[in-house]
Amino acid sequence: MAFNIDKKTRVVTYNIACIVEDQEYNLYTCPPSARAMMSLLFISNANGNTTVDVEWNRADGSHMHILGGKNMVSGDFIQFSDGYIVFEPGDSMDVTASGNSSPHIDVLCTVEEIFLPVGG
Secondary structure, three states: OOOOOOOOEEEEEEEEEEOOOOOEEEEEEOOOOEEEEEEEEEEEEOOOOEEEEEEEEOOOOOEEEEEEEEEEOOOOEEEEOOOOEEEOOOOEEEEEEEOOOOOOEEEEEEEEEEEOOOOO
């Protein structure tokens, strides 16, 4: 984390609970006035056998499956914390739980948002 830089930044943690099967939940969207570094992504299954998909959607229309169709049993968790995902303005991360009529997937992320100067 870059806490001692000349730009305005904030470190924030966001969380969601995916409790409806096959519904896409938005975990994070990078504000139009910032770039962001995601340093932690934590996914936990609290109910039954569930398939989880985590997708990074770029503002330019491209996308990447960070976690594509991963089967998780109750009590499983996945933690990504050994690097950064850099978000440009408008990029987002979405999560979908499927294969379980009563899913309960908890997801959290920690991001450092670096606010861009006005006009640049």
